[in-house]
Each structure stands twice: as structure tokens, then as C-alpha cells.
Amino acid sequence: xxxxxxxxxxxxxxxxxxxxxxxxxxxxxxxxxxxxxxxxxxxxxxxxxxxxxxxxxxxxxxxxxxxxxxxxxxxxxxxxxxxxxxxxxxxxxxxxxxxxxxxxxxxxxxxxxxxxxxxxxxxxxxxxxxxxxxxxxxxxxxxxxxxxxxxxxxxxxxxxxxxxxxxxxxxxxxxxxxxxxxxxxxxxxxxxxxxxxxxxxxxxxxxxxxxxxxxxxxxxxxxxxxxxxxxxxxxxxxxxxxxxxxxxxxxxxxxxxxxxxxxxxxxx
Amino acid sequence: xxxxxxxxxxxxxxxxxxxxxxxxxxxxxxxxxxxxxxxxxxxxxxxxxxxxxxxxxxxxxxxxxxxxxxxxxxxxxxxxxxxxxxxxxxxxxxxxxxxxxxxxxxxxxxxxxxxxxxxxxxxxxxxxxxxxxxxxxxxxxxxxxxxxxxxxxxxxxxxxxxxxxxxxxxxxxxxxxxxxxxxxxxxxxxxxxxxxxxxxxxxxxxxxxxxxxxxxxxxxxxxxxxxxxxxxxxxxxxxxxxxxxxxxxxxxxxxxxxxxxxxxxxxxxxxxxxxxxxxxxxxxxxxxxxxxxxxxxxxxxxxxxxxxxxxxxxxxxxxxxxxxxxxx
Ligand SMILES: Cc1cc2nc3c(=O)[nH]c(=O)nc-3n(C[C@H](O)[C@H](O)[C@H](O)COP(=O)(O)OP(=O)(O)OC[C@H]3O[C@@H](n4cnc5c(N)ncnc54)[C@H](O)[C@@H]3O)c2cc1C
Ligand SMILES: Nc1ncnc2c1ncn2[C@@H]1O[C@H](COP(=O)(O)O)[C@@H](O)[C@H]1O
Numbered sequence: 001x002x003x004x005x006x007x008x009x010x011x012x013x014x015x016x017x018x019x020x021x022x023x024x025x026x027x028x029x030x031x032x033x034x035x036x037x038x039x040x041x042x043x044x045x046x047x048x049x050x051x052x053x054x055x056x057x058x059x060x061x062x063x064x065x066x067x068x069x070x071x072x073x074x075x076x077x078x079x080x081x082x083x084x085x086x087x088x089x090x091x092x093x094x095x096x097x098x099x100x101x102x103x104x105x106x107x108x109x110x111x112x113x114x115x116x117x118x119x120x121x122x123x124x125x126x127x128x129x130x131x132x133x134x135x136x137x138x139x140x141x142x143x144x145x146x147x148x149x150x151x152x153x154x155x156x157x158x159x160x161x162x163x164x165x166x167x168x169x170x171x172x173x174x175x176x177x178x179x180x181x182x183x184x185x186x187x188x189x190x191x192x193x194x195x196x197x198x199x200x201x202x203x204x205x206x207x208x209x210x211x212x213x214x215x216x217x218x219x220x221x222x223x224x225x226x227x228x229x230x231x232x233x234x235x236x237x238x239x240x241x242x243x244x245x246x247x248x249x250x251x252x253x254x255x256x257x258x259x260x261x262x263x264x265x266x267x268x
Numbered sequence: 269x270x271x272x273x274x275x276x277x278x279x280x281x282x283x284x285x286x287x288x289x290x291x292x293x294x295x296x297x298x299x300x301x302x303x304x305x306x307x308x309x310x311x312x313x314x315x316x317x318x319x320x321x322x323x324x325x326x327x328x329x330x331x332x333x334x335x336x337x338x339x340x341x342x343x344x345x346x347x348x349x350x351x352x353x354x355x356x357x358x359x360x361x362x363x364x365x366x367x368x369x370x371x372x373x374x375x376x377x378x379x380x381x382x383x384x385x386x387x388x389x390x391x392x393x394x395x396x397x398x399x400x401x402x403x404x405x406x407x408x409x410x411x412x413x414x415x416x417x418x419x420x421x422x423x424x425x426x427x428x429x430x431x432x433x434x435x436x437x438x439x440x441x442x443x444x445x446x447x448x449x450x451x452x453x454x455x456x457x458x459x460x461x462x463x464x465x466x467x468x469x470x471x472x473x474x475x476x477x478x479x480x481x482x483x484x485x486x487x488x489x490x491x492x493x494x495x496x497x498x499x500x501x502x503x504x505x506x507x508x509x510x511x512x513x514x515x516x517x518x519x520x521x522x523x524x525x526x527x528x529x530x531x532x533x534x535x536x537x538x539x540x541x542x543x544x545x546x547x548x549x550x551x552x553x554x555x556x557x558x559x560x561x562x563x564x565x566x567x568x569x570x571x572x573x574x575x576x577x578x579x580x581x582x583x584x585x586x587x588x589x590x591x592x593x594x595x596x
Contacts, residue, residue: 013407020409129405132386136374145456148371167367168520169465175457187515228383228418237411245574251581258575259589267534267555
């Protein structure tokens with residue numbers, strides 16, 4: 001069985017607000033000292049794949065794939081050190097930023113080249129632009145069934161059994177194979193840390209770099225057909241709240257004062 | 269862009285707040301664009317529900333009633349929506365940002381060759397008949413203004429960011445029943461089990477008071493304290509992603525970018541650092557209280573009232589005091 005996990009390299013979205021800068025002119029985030037990281041939900045997706053492999057009988061091959069610049073190699077290297085079997089980088093250096101539609105088209109072309117595939121995993125959304133689309137677009141492009149907000153997958157003959165989150169709990173769905181799932185976090189798929197030995201092994205592995213042009217798609221046509229959203233502005237919203245701190249010697253005193261204050265304000 | 273379609277996929281037997289927010293956004297956008305708005309209502313017993321939609325002033329409600337739609341599943345629902353879109357010719361489609369909206373919207377958008385945006389916090393019709401969309405990015409650290417030039421455009425609203433549409437006195441709208449062929453074989457995913465997670469008495473999105481815990485609680489016992497406090501205050505319990513990932517709280521309690529968006533009168537954040545991705549879930553909270561041992565925690569930048577203290581020496585006292593009062 002062949003499982004492909006799509007990893008998006010993004011500027012760390014968890015850097016403190018104090019270090020967060022944008023260039024209003026070009027309407028882009030300034031990377032500064034921030035690291036390029038794997039989108040967190042894609043880490044959850046890889047973890048979900050690894051656990052599925054551990055529980056299943058038989059051979060499961062995991063491929064990690066990213067569209068990114070050459071600095072994204074580290075992200076794929078990390079996937080290898082987590083014991084993905086192979087990793088592929090689709091180089092988009094020198095290209096304008098891809099929208100979700102172009103991303104899906106390019107990934108689909110790469111996936112066709114990687115066939116046969118039984119399962120494709122994406123994150124529910126990227127932590128930079130929160131597109132929330134690429135996984136669903138791939139399902140449409142390939143005409144495969146799709147389950148969203150998945151956190152656990154098992155194999156059942158020609159089907160997958162997937163646990164997925166709903167607004168008030170979760171459900172288990174049975175899904176035809178091949179399938180796509182978009183992955184969300186829960187307590188079962190917290191990403192593991194690579195073992196030192198595996199990290200060393202990963203360094204010896206070759207990571208093929210594919211060129212978008214080689215994939216045989218006309219990217220400019222893809223873009224023209226779909227660039228209908230114009231980014232007019234990007235800014236950092238202001239917060240101007242002043243916190244009033246409850247003073248006191250010990251916790252008990254502060255707690256009682258807090259209650260008083262909330263009463264005074266008629267909140268409780 | 270004149271035809272605005274509010275797409276409602278209610279799970280319950282009522283048209284709830286999420287659906288009313290979608291209609292509110294559609295109605296206001298249509299009026300700014302001097303256009304029309306209509307509703308697509310896809311649900312089991314859609315015809316019965318359509319009355320509740322008409323009461324909100326919709327002029328046209330497209331309903332699809334089909335045995336394949338009794339149990340929600342993306343494939344048949346998408347087929348039904350495609351059918352509606354064919355007759356309604358929308359320039360703008362608006363979905364709720366709940367798990368069903370987030371699942372259906374991108375797939376419908378792909379089929380319609382539509383641009384698409386999730387997590388929209390403001391929507392405006394601007395000159396030239398264009399649609400202007402405000403969308404936060406980087407977990408709310410930045411905001412973007414996007415303008416859709418060519419129809420169609422498909423939008424998922426951020427929950428709790430739009431005024432719900434309320435009942436009008438006179439209803440003049442009409443219901444259009446569409447007959448759409450939906451083959452059972454379309455359904456490629458099948459639900460075989462469903463679990464509703466235990467929630468506190470009050471529903472998180474509706475709760476007037478929320479006590480929320482994070483990694484700083486240090487373990488699941490902390491949530492027992494928060495639950496007791498929430499019960500005494502008549503509120504609900506929420507959690508940060510870190511607390512949910514740790515398994516201390518069910519996932520449906522998660523508040524933030526990829527969790528619930530809440531709007532209580534009082535939000536008490538306990539042991540939560542205040543990452544931007546958490547804060548976007550509570551921008552509509554009226555008063556925020558933060559209890560955190562670290563005076564530099566970013567949560568204090570958005571809190572109205574701060575308590576720099578170990579929660580273990582604050583929460584039990586609050587519980588004790590409230591108990592004494594109620595027994596007095
Ligand atoms: C794409 C994306 C989406 C995300 N979506 C969400 C989301 O929906 N919701 C969400 O919450 N997060 C989300 N996150 C994660 C978010 O960035 C933070 O990692 C997370 O919110 C941190 O949780 P926390 O505040 O509980 O933990 P921490 O950041 O570890 O904070 C713990 C706090 O507890 C305090 N503390 C420690 N001990 C005590 C004590 N005894 N008493 C009082 N205080 C104490 C500490 O000082 C610290 O401030 C998302 C991240 C990404 C990248
Ligand atoms: N550049 C990329 N390379 C690999 N996978 C990607 C890329 N962009 C998006 N994806 C995948 O699509 C998911 C959703 O992305 P988005 O629709 O942009 O929020 C991500 O979590 C990834 O799994």
C-alpha cells in the first residue's frame with residue numbers, strides 16, 4: 001500500500017506577536033529570524049500515517065511530498081527521520097506565490113506520477129494562510145472520496161476506517177479506497193520526535209527534486225484561470241486593551257478581590 | 269456580482285444561529301450590491317425547515333428533499349448543491365464556517381471554478397459590484413483585505429463574526445422544490461459510528477460564561493476544578509489546543525483558530541499563554557480574565573483583568589467562596 005503525505009513548508013506561525021512583521025508594500029510576511037517549519041496539521045497527518053502503518057499488517061510505503069523552495073529540504077529530511085520511506089521536493093523557486101488552486105493542480109500532477117497511490121493525506125489547513133482547500137481540491141481533481149478532519153485511519157480490506165471530528169464529537173466513517181483525508185489534531189496524533197539514529201539515516205537518503213515544468217502542466221494557464229482574488233491590503237490589527245491586575249499578598253486574597261471586582265462589574 | 273446564495277446545511281431540526289449568521293451576511297451583502305439573495309436549504313425534512321427560513325425574510329428558498337440526504341455525507345450533498353447552483357446562478361455563495369461548511373465549500377467551489385475564502389470576518393459590497401473580504405491570516409497576527417473581481421466567489425464565514433438575521437413581520441418569499449437525481453452509489457463515505465462528546469451543561473458557543481484551561485493546568489485534574497467553577501457560575505468549560513492535544517479535555521472543547529469561536533460575557537483563561545491562534549477564538553468575549561503565573565504571558569495583552577498567580581491557589585478559593593454564598 002502506498003500513502004502520500006503532503007507537507008507544506010511555512011514560516012513558523014507560532015512566533016510571538018512581538019516578533020511578527022509584515023511588509024505592507026509587497027503584502028508579505030517578513031521571515032526575519034523565524035524558522036521554516038512543517039505546517040502543524042501536516043505533522044499530524046504524517047503521524048496519523050505512521051500510526052496506521054504500525055497497526056496494519058503488510059507493507060505500507062509512505063511518501064512525503066512538498067512544493068517549496070530548496071530551503072524546504074529540511075522539512076522533508078525531518079519526514080525521513082520520522083521514517084517516511086521517501087521524500088520528494090517539487091521546486092517552485094522563482095515562481096510567484098502559488099494559490100490553493102495552482103498548488104492542487106501541481107500536487108495532482110506529481111501524485112499521478114507517483115501512482116499507484118491508495119491514500120493521500122493533507123492537513124486540514126495551512127497555518128499561514130488558512131486556505132483549507134488543497135485537500136478537497138485534490139479530491140475533486142482526482143475524483144476520489146474524501147474525509148475531512150480525520151485523526152485516525154485503519155485499513156479494512158478495500159476500505160479505510162477513519163475517525164473524524166465533528167462539531168460536537170466525532171464519528172467513524174468507512175471510505176472507499178483510494179481516498180483522500182484532511183487531518184486535524186487530537187490527543188492521538190500528536191507528532192512524535194525523531195530518534196537520533198533515524199535522523200542520521202535520513203541524512204544519507206537522496207531527496208529527488210522535481211521541476212514543475214517537468215510535470216507537464218501549464219502553470220501560467222492554471223493561474224490565469226483562477227486568479228480572481230486580489231490581495232488589496234495586509235496589516236497587523238491593533239489591540240489596545242489595558243489589563244488591570246489584581247494585587248494581593250497571596251492567591252486567596254487575589255481570588256476574593258477578583259470575585260468582588262466581577263460582582264462590581266455585574267458580570268457574575 | 270449580484271446574486272448571493274446563502275447555503276444552509278443545518279444538522280438540527282431548527283435553523284440555528286450559524287444559519288442565521290449566513291443569511292444575515294447574504295442579505296446585507298446583496299443589499300450593498302443592489303442584488304438579490306436566496307437560500308439553498310439542504311437538509312433532511314428541508315421543506316418543513318423552509319418555513320423558519322422564510323420567516324427571516326428570504327425571498328427565495330431552494331430546497332432539495334431526497335432520501336439520500338437524510339444522513340449527511342459530502343458526496344450526495346454536493347450533488348444537491350450543484351443542482352441548486354444550476355438554477356440559482358449565484359455570484360457569491362456563503363457557507364457557515366462549521367465542520368460541514370468547511371467540508372462542502374471548497375469542493376463546491378472547485379466544481380464551480382469559483383475563487384474561495386474561508387474564515388471571512390467581514391464582507392462588503394464595494395464599487396464596481398465587487399466583493400471585499402476581510403480574512404485574518406497567520407492565526408490572526410495579520411489581516412488581509414481581498415477583493416473578488418470575477419464571479420463566482422465562495423466564502424465560509426468565521427462563526428460569531430456576523431450579525432444573525434432575525435425574523436421579519438411579513439413573509440413574502442417562496443419555496444422552490446428541486447428534484448435532483450442522487451444515485452445511492454454517489455455516496456463513497458459512510459458513517460458507521462457517531463459519538464457526541466460530553467459537554468458541560470451550557471453549549472460552548474452559547475455560553476454566557478466560559479472557564480477555559482490550557483497547558484498550565486498541568487494535568488486532567490485541573491479540568492475537574494474548572495468544571496466545578498463553571499458549574500457554580502452557570503457556565504461552560506473550554507480548552508486550548510495544547511490541553512486538548514494532551515488529552516485533558518475533549519476536542520470539541522477546543523477554542524481558537526481551528527476550534528470553537530465563542531462570545532461569552534466573561535471568559536476566564538486559566539494557564540493559557542494567549543497564542544494568537546487561541547485568541548482569535550475569543551475576540552468577541554466581552555470581559556477576559558487571565559490567571560497565569562507568568563506576568564509576561566501575551567494573554568495579559570488582551571485581558572481586561574489579570575491575576576498573576578498559580579491557578580491552584582486561586583480556583584479552589586473561588587469555588588469555596590461561591591459555594592458558601594449559595595448555601596448562605
Ligand atoms: C494552524 C494552527 C492552528 C491552531 N489552532 C489553535 C486553536 O484553535 N486553539 C488553541 O488554543 N491553539 C491553537 N494553536 C496552537 C497555539 O499556537 C498554541 O500552541 C496553544 O494555544 C498553546 O496552548 P496553551 O496556552 O495552553 O499552552 P502554553 O503556550 O504552553 O501556555 C501555558 C501557560 O500556562 C502558564 N502556567 C503554567 N503553570 C501555571 C500555573 N500553575 N498556574 C497558572 N498558569 C500557569 C504558563 O505561564 C503559560 O503561559 C494553533 C496553532 C497553529 C499553528
Ligand atoms: N506547498 C505545499 N506543498 C505540499 N503540500 C501542500 C502545500 N500547500 C498545501 N499543501 C497541503 O494542503 C493542505 C491544506 O493547505 P491549504 O488549503 O493551503 O490550507 C496542507 O495542510 C498540506 O497538506
